[in-house]
Amino acid sequence: MARNKPKLYRLTTIGHKLVQEALKSFESISSFAIEKNQHRQTFTKFHDGDGVIRSTAETYCDVLDIPNWRENWENIFELVPEKITNWPVYDHGWVGRKNLVSSLTKKVQGSCRLLVLLGITGIGKTALSERIADDTQCRFNKILRVNFDSDDSPRNFVNIAVRWLEELGILITDNQTENILKQLINYLREERILILIDSLEALLTASDDGWGDFEDEWWTRFFESFLTIESSASRLIVTSQDLPSKIETLASRYPNSYHREILDGLLEDEQIDLFAKAGLDVSLDSEDRQILIRIGKIYKGHPLTLRVVSGEIVESFGRNARAFWQNIGDEIELVEQHLLAAESGMKLEGVDDDWKLHKLTRKIRAEVYRRRVDAVFQRLKNQNADAYLLICVAATYRCPVQDSAWLLQLNRYIKRLKDQIYGKVQQQEVLDDLLARFLVETSINHENNRVLGLHNLIRSVALEHRQTLFP
Numbered sequence: 097m098a099r100n101k102p103k104l105y106r107l108t109t110i111g112h113k114l115v116q117e118a119l120k121s122f123e124s125i126s127s128f129a130i131e132k133n134q135h136r137q138t139f140t141k142f143h144d145g146d147g148v149i150r151s152t153a154e155t156y157c158d159v160l161d162i163p164n165w166r167e168n169w170e171n172i173f174e175l176v177p178e179k180i181t182n183w184p185v186y187d188h189g190w191v192g193r194k195n196l197v198s199s200l201t202k203k204v205q206g207s208c209r210l211l212v213l214l215g216i217t218g219i220g221k222t223a224l225s226e227r228i229a230d231d232t233q234c235r236f237n238k239i240l241r242v243n244f245d246s247d248d249s250p251r252n253f254v255n256i257a258v259r260w261l262e263e264l265g266i267l268i269t270d271n272q273t274e275n276i277l278k279q280l281i282n283y284l285r286e287e288r289i290l291i292l293i294d295s296l297e298a299l300l301t302a303s304d305d306g307w308g309d310f311e312d313e314w315w316t317r318f319f320e321s322f323l324t325i326e327s328s329a330s331r332l333i334v335t336s337q338d339l340p341s342k343i344e345t346l347a348s349r350y351p352n353s354y355h356r357e358i359l360d361g362l363l364e365d366e367q368i369d370l371f372a373k374a375g376l377d378v379s380l381d382s383e384d385r386q387i388l389i390r391i392g393k394i395y396k397g398h399p400l401t402l403r404v405v406s407g408e409i410v411e412s413f414g415r416n417a418r419a420f421w422q423n424i425g426d427e428i429e430l431v432e433q434h435l436l437a438a439e440s441g442m443k444l445e446g447v448d449d450d451w452k453l454h455k456l457t458r459k460i461r462a463e464v465y466r467r468r469v470d471a472v473f474q475r476l477k478n479q480n481a482d483a484y485l486l487i488c489v490a491a492t493y494r495c496p497v498q499d500s501a502w503l504l505q506l507n508r509y510i511k512r513l514k515d516q517i518y519g520k521v522q523q524q525e526v527l528d529d530l531l532a533r534f535l536v537e538t539s540i541n542h543e544n545n546r547v548l549g550l551h552n553l554i555r556s557v558a559l560e561h562r563q564t565l566f567p
Contacts, residue, residue: 102149102150103149103150103175103176104147104148104149104175104176104234105147105148105149105150105153105173105174105175105176106142106145106146106147106148106173106174106176106234106235107142107143107145107172107173107174108171108172108173108174109286109287109288109329110171110172111171111172111173112143112145114162114163114165114172115143115156115160115162118160118161118162119143119160125139125140125143132159134155134156134159138152139156142156144205144235145205145234145235145288145329146234146235147176147234153173157172174237176234177233177234177237177238179233179234180229180230180233180239183226183229183230184222184226184243185222185223185226186222186223186224186226186227186230188373189370189373189374189403190223190227191362191366191369191370191373192362192363192365192366192369192370193220193224193227193362193366196224196357197224197227197228197231200224200228200355200357201228201231201232203355204228204232204331204333205232205235207352207353208331208352208353208354208355209322209323209325209328209330209331209332209353209354210319210322210323210331210332210334210343210347210353210354210355211225211228211331211332211333211334211354211355211356211357212296212334212335212336212340212343212354212355212356212357213225213333213334213335213336213356213357213359214335214336214337214338214339214356214357214358214359214534215337215358215359215360215534216337216472216534216535216551216553216554217337217400217468217469217471217472218398218399218400218401218464218468218469219359219360219361219398219399219400220359220362220399220400221294221335221336221359222243222294222335223399224359225292225294225333225334225335226292228333229290229292229333232290232331233290235288235329236288236289236290236330236331237287237288237289238263238264238287238289238290239289239290239291239292240260240263240264240289240290240291240292241291241292241293241294242256242259242292242293242294243294243295244293244294244295244296244297244298244299245294245295245298246295251298251299251311251312252312252314253273253277253312253314253315253317253318254273254276254314257276257277257280257318258276260280260291261276261279261280261283264283264287264289266279266283273314277314277317277318277321280318281318281321281322281325284322284325284328284330285325285326285327285328285330287329287330288329288330289330289331290330290331290332290333291330291331291332291333292333293332293333293334293335294334294335295335295336295337296334296335296336296338296340297336297337297338297533299311299312299315300336300338300340301479302479302480303342305341306341306525306528306529306532307338307339307341307479307480307528307529307532307533308338308339308340308341308342308344308532309341309342310340310342316342316346319332319342319343319346320346323346323347323349323350323353323354324350337472337533337534338532338533338534339356339532339533339534341532344356358534360396360397361395361396361397361398361399362392362397362399362402363397364389364392364393364397366397367388367389367392367397367402368385368388368389368392370399370402370403370406371388371392371402371406374403374406374407374409374410375410375415376388376406376409376410376415376417377415377417383417383418384416384417384418387417387418387420387421387425388417390428390432391405391428394428394431394432394453394552395453395552395553396551396552396553398551398553400463400464400468401460401464401553404457404459404460404463404464405420405457405460407459408420408457408459408460423457424456424457427451427452427453427456428456430451431451431453431552434446434449434451434494435494435495435552437494438494438495439495443494444493444494444495444497445492445493445494446492446494447492449492449494449559450559450563451552451555451556451559452556453552453553453556454469454553454556454557454560464553465557469553469554469557470557472533472535473487473557473558473561476533476535480526480529482506482510482526482529483526483527483529483530483533484561485506485509485510485513485565486502486505486506486526486527486530487530487535487536487550487554487558487561488558488561488562488565489505489506489508489509489562490502490505490506490548490550490558491550491555491558491559491561491562492505492562493549493550495549496537496539496541496547496548496549497547497548497549498541498545498546498547498548499527499546499548502527502548503523503524503527506518506523506526506527507523535550535554536548536549536550537549537550537551
């Protein structure tokens with residue numbers, strides 16, 4: 097019969113203050129551990145909010161001389177809540193990003209109150225946020241979340257805030273938005289709450305300063321109020337395809353409380369791990385291994401696409417990557433040839449390129465293109481027609497080129513379609529919109545100039561949209 101797991105106890109806010117006061121008698125946690133013969137790493141985790149068994153907690157109270165700790169046990173300690181084991185996105189298929197997870201987890205456990213994860217759709221933002229939450233959940237009393245991509249709930253601040261307060265068991269005493277905001281912020285200040293906000297881009301709109309303002313001003317007030325709390329053990333982890341410029345502006349005054357991370361695809365060894373976890377043969381002498389590496393490279397380690405590909409190989413091709421290659425290899429080889437021609441300088445543009453990466457298979461077309469990437473392009477088209485035009489016409493470039501080349505394409509087609517000529521400021525505003533949505537990749541070339549390019553998956557879609565614009 098399986099043994100019951102021991103109950104774990106962690107410090108309350110009051111308990112943490114008592115421990116902090118007791119530690120003033122020592123130069124550091126390390127000196128305390130040495131002098132009192134305690135395991136430094138275990139005590140550090142306890143000090144930072146992790147749970148320990150009751151006997152360990154009692155030992156720490158004794159050696160720290162916490163006054164009246166037995167009588168005040170319930171004020172000093174609380175039971176660690178049951179751990180969440182089933183996350184909507186983060187699952188057993190997770191691979192890689194070990195150093196990044198460690199770095200971001202330390203930030204969340206440290207002074208960073210607001211962590212924003214950015215990048216194109218399907219790059220793994222939500223899975224990463226849940227991975228960090230899974231590592232840190234024992235430090236929080238409650239985890240709240242909202243996903244603006246899938247939730248049917250309203251997106252205005254007051255409705256979400258009321259829902260959160262109800263989940264926290266807080267009686268709303270005043271229905272005025274100002275007072276609801278104050279109630280929520282006060283609770284976040286006093287308690288340890290982790291909030292996960294997915295798909296923040298759904299809340300953003302344009303302003304005089306460009307893209308990335310909140311359509312509902314109360315969201316601005318919420319983030320500003322949270323960042324300006326004198327002290328708080330609560331944390332926010334936000335994912336977004338677009339840069340929330342209003343948050344950037346607010347957070348610039350509180351650099352220790354804010355961090356943003358732009359996600360790239362998985363590295364080659366991480367891609368191999370992903371394929372291995374799916375049950376594919378990636379042994380060193382396997383022919384399948386090299387095929388899978390080529391697929392991973394052409395998609396630049398895009399996690400969603402590679403998981404869809406893996407699933408299709410397993411379900412429809414009996415785990416045989418060579419059989420899968422017989423169906424799709426020609427399209428991959430075509431893209432490889434185009435990229436090689438660009439890298440060698442033979443042909444930098446491909447006006448007639450017709451890539452099929454976004455609909456290479458039925459499942460990629462359904463789960464990556466239709467559900468994800470096409471929605472991004474439709475949103476861009478509706479929100480900024482000029483930026484949509486720019487990504488379509490600049491998709492002719494097979495490799496990264498300087499900003500001036502992109503803007504040349506923009507002016508050429510603005511003149512053709514609108515019979516207008518944009519000034520430098522207006523041109524830059526259009527380009528900046530794409531950059532703020534992370535639909536454009538930036539890098540530095542051998543001449544130390546910034547160059548702009550497209551993720552292969554994004555270029556594949558942009559080429560198709562370009563054909564629609566100019567049949």
